[in-house]
Amino acid sequence: MSLHDQVMAEAARIQGLGETAGREARDPVNQPTINNWLEAMGNTNPRFAAGSGRGEAPPSMAQVWTMYGLGGKPPADDPLHGMMNVLTDAGYTAVLGTNCEQEYVRYLRVGEQVRVTTALDSVVGPKQTAMGEGYFVTSRSTWYVGSEVVATMLFRVLKYKPRSVVEERAPASVSKPETFVLRPMQNRDTEFFWDGTAAGELRIQSCNACGALRFPPGPACPDCGALDRGHVVASGRGTVFSYVVHRHPPVPGRDLPILIAVVDLEEGVRMVGELVNVEPDDIKIGMPVTVDFRRIDDDLTLPVWRTS
C-alpha cells in the first residue's frame, strides 16, 4: 500500500467514527472570561459588558469555552488530532490553518455549560501548495448546551511537508522543487484577473455603471458603489511609479535581490509587480515598462514587468 493509500485509509476509518462523544468546557460561560476577552480585543460593545443585564457572551467566543487550555491534551479518540498524527507520521509535519467557518445558532448565556464534539469531514490531497506538498484536513465541530446545538464550525488546515524538508530529503539528481511563490488569494472577485494572466492578458476591473477602472479588484465600485462589474484588457504599458529592492530576508528558492515596482498603467491604475530584467542601480522612477507573464503552474500565472 502506498503512503497515500495508507493516509486515505486512515482518513476513511476516522471519518467513519463520526462525532466524538463530546468534551465538556472547563468552566461554564462566565463574565470574567468574557471581560478578559473584551479587554484584549478592545471590544467595547455594551451588550456584553458586566451589568448590561443581558448575560450574553460574544458569538465568536463560542470556541473559547472548549479550548484545551495550558497543558490540556486532546483525548485519544479526537478525530482531528488522530488525523494530524497520521499525517505527521507520513512526513507532513507542519500545519497551517486555512479556513474557519463558524455559525452561531444563538448567543451563549452566562452560566451555561457548553460541550463540543468533533468529526473528521474530509481529507484531500496530496496537493502542491506554496508552503509545500500537503493534505487539506477539514473537521466539523458542534457546540451543545444540553442537547441543543448552539454553534458549529468547519475548520480546515493544510498539513504539509515544509519545503526545506523536501529539499533536504530529495536526492541530488531530482530537480529542484518549483520556484517558491507566495500565492495570491484567488476568489470570485479576482478570478477574472488570474484567468487573464493565464491567457496572456492583463485585465483591469471596470465598473459597468460609471466606467471607472479600479485595482485591486473588489466587489463594489469605490466611485459610485455599483456592484455590476466587468473588465478591460490593458495595453500592458506603464511607467515605474515607485519600487523597492528586496535584499533581506531570504526568500526560499529565490536569488536576491528581488525588484518590486509599483507600475503606473497607461489606463490610470497602479499595480505592484516584479521587475525582471533590471539591475537595482539601473531602476529609475518614470522608466517605461511592459508587462510579461510568468507561468508558475496550472493554477497561477503572475504578471511581471520588463523595461521597454
Place this chain on the structure above:
Amino acid sequence: MGDVLAPWELPITPTLVVSTAIATRDFQDVHHDRDLAQGHGSKDIFLNILTSNGLVERYVTDRLGHDIDVLGIAIRLGAPAHPYDTLTFTGTVASVEDGVATIDVRGAVSLGDHVTGTVRVRA
C-alpha cells in the same frame, strides 16, 4: 447593498497578540513566545485564528451597530499578522436577502490579506 463600511486600522503590538491569545485560551507558543516562534520558522509571534475571528466580529458590529446579531463568520486565512504591522479591515455589504445581510470583509497586513471572508448578520 453595496454599502461600504468605513475602514478600521488596528496597529498590531506584542501586547495585542499575547493578550488576545491568552484571552481566547490559546496557549500555543507561536502566539506568545518570540524565540520559539522564530525557532518554528516564523518572523515573530502572530495573531491566532480565534482572535482574527473576534476582530472580524468587532469590526462588523462596531460599524453596523452593537445590537446587530451575528449569525456566522466564515474566513479564509492568509498572511500572518505580526507585531509592528497594521491590520486594516475593510468591508462591503454584498447582499441582503430574507432579513440576512452578508458582509464581505477583508483584513490586510503589509504581507497581503491576513483574513478574507464573509460575516452574516440579521439585517
